[in-house]
Amino acid sequence: KPDILIDYATLTGAVIRAIDTRRSGVFSNSDELRELAIAAGDATGERVWGFPIGEDYWDGIHSEIADIRQCATSNNSDHIYAATFLSRFVKPEIPWLHVDLASESHKGGLGLSAKDITGFGIRLSEEILRRFSSKGAKKK
Numbered sequence: 001k002p003d004i005l006i007d008y009a010t011l012t013g014a015v016i017r018a019i020d021t022r023r024s025g026v027f028s029n030s031d032e033l034r035e036l037a038i039a040a041g042d043a044t045g046e047r048v049w050g051f052p053i054g055e056d057y058w059d060g061i062h063s064e065i066a067d068i069r070q071c072a073t074s075n076n077s078d079h080i081y082a083a084t085f086l087s088r089f090v091k092p093e094i095p096w097l098h099v100d101l102a103s104e105s106h107k108g109g110l111g112l113s114a115k116d117i118t119g120f121g122i123r124l125s126e127e128i129l130r131r132f133s134s135k136g137a138k139k140k
Contacts, residue, residue, distance in 0.1 A: 024100045
């Protein structure tokens with residue numbers, strides 16, 4: 001029964017096509033947690049952009065053969081469909097945040113890093129956890 005679940009992985013190709021490498025994508029089952037992550041990213045220079053999951057996106061990963069697809073059969077918004085798929089494996093009462101790694105490298109650096117390899121996620125994670133623990137954030 002974790003207080004918060006944060007996973008880091010790559011839906012990067014679709015996120016980069018959507019917003020480039022200046023920001024990374026975040027997905028959450030909690031509007032409050034997604035907004036907290038965006039604010040933490042702005043504060044640390046490891047900026048993120050929140051994308052939706054679930055709702056009508058479930059239709060795109062419906063399968064006649066399997067329980068569910070891991071992505072849509074089209075190239076449209078595949079990062080959203082993939083995050084919707086991931087959300088199926090998290091209990092709704094657990095505040096969950098998926099952080100994409102699109103900003104792991106960016107020409108000229110990001111935030112406090114002037115290097116092309118940015119170390120993205122370290123400062124962001126620390127700030128998310130600090131804000132989450134101080135606010136006692138809950139799932140909406």
